[in-house]
Amino acid sequence: MRKLCAVLVVGALAATANATVYNDTIGDTFTGAGGGILDIVSAEVTNNASNITFKLTLNNDVVATDWGKYLIGIDTPAGSGDPTGNGWARPISQPSGMNNWLGSWVDSGNGVQSFSYSGSWNMIAANGPFAGPGGTPASSPDVSISTSGNTVTIVASLASLGLVPGNIIFFDAFTSGGGGGDSAIDSLANPNQSVNDWGVPYSYGPGSDHPELTYLVVPEPATLSLIGLGALALIRRRR
Ligand SMILES: [Ca+2]
Numbered sequence: 001m002r003k004l005c006a007v008l009v010v011g012a013l014a015a016t017a018n019a020t021v022y023n024d025t026i027g028d029t030f031t032g033a034g035g036g037i038l039d040i041v042s043a044e045v046t047n048n049a050s051n052i053t054f055k056l057t058l059n060n061d062v063v064a065t066d067w068g069k070y071l072i073g074i075d076t077p078a079g080s081g082d083p084t085g086n087g088w089a090r091p092i093s094q095p096s097g098m099n100n101w102l103g104s105w106v107d108s109g110n111g112v113q114s115f116s117y118s119g120s121w122n123m124i125a126a127n128g129p130f131a132g133p134g135g136t137p138a139s140s141p142d143v144s145i146s147t148s149g150n151t152v153t154i155v156a157s158l159a160s161l162g163l164v165p166g167n168i169i170f171f172d173a174f175t176s177g178g179g180g181g182d183s184a185i186d187s188l189a190n191p192n193q194s195v196n197d198w199g200v201p202y203s204y205g206p207g208s209d210h211p212e213l214t215y216l217v218v219p220e221p222a223t224l225s226l227i228g229l230g231a232l233a234l235i236r237r238r239r
């Protein structure tokens with residue numbers, strides 16, 4: 001039993017060492033369409049040595065009602081990005097210059113596309129039965145999506161985003177609808193209503209009227225894991 005407890009302690013430390021949780025207002029969307037699938041409740045961002053993970057929690061079951069789009073705009077330290085648009089040409093912008101865009105859907109077997117900006121937007125990775133160029137199947141190891149109940153989890157490799165531990169990213173996560181011109185119906189960073197209609201342009205970060213978020217890419221949480229292992233050794237020694 002003691003051993004089990006110690007293992008649980010190690011597991012908990014390893015799992016929570018670098019999680020950053022961002023909370024949003026519930027009910028801050030102009031529309032109730034989808035019954036909550038477009039209403040962000042919170043997000044948990046984590047990274048390990050290889051990947052960064054964005055786990056969004058919505059206010060309803062995105063598997064049961066599956067037409068929502070889940071989007072992440074990222075301004076990395078990599079260089080100047082696009083101050084006016086994004087990888088999907090939706091009316092969402094970050095005046096400080098968006099470098100990367102993760103666009104996802106949760107129907108038709110799920111799909112996610114990763115775009116990078118270098119003078120123009122290019123799709124650098126995709127995953128899903130219809131996520132590749134022209135709706136072809138794609139299974140890149142650099143980006144993936146999974147869903148469960150009220151959550152949408154998007155994972156991207158640090159390398160594909162040009163990130164290394166110590167980097168700070170400026171980002172926001174959004175929900176959107178099925179129309180190609182649909183905007184940021186909810187913004188994780190914005191506790192107030194983001195837009196008052198589907199196609200109203202939304203911008204965020206410095207140079208706009210809306211906030212953005214930051215995340216520090218941390219080294220592998222080896223230190224805390226070692227503390228956990230130390231605790232395990234201590235418990236074992238006491239037996
Ligand atoms: Ca919300």
Ligand SMILES: [Ca+2]
Nearest residue numbers: 024187188190
């Ligand atoms: Ca919000």
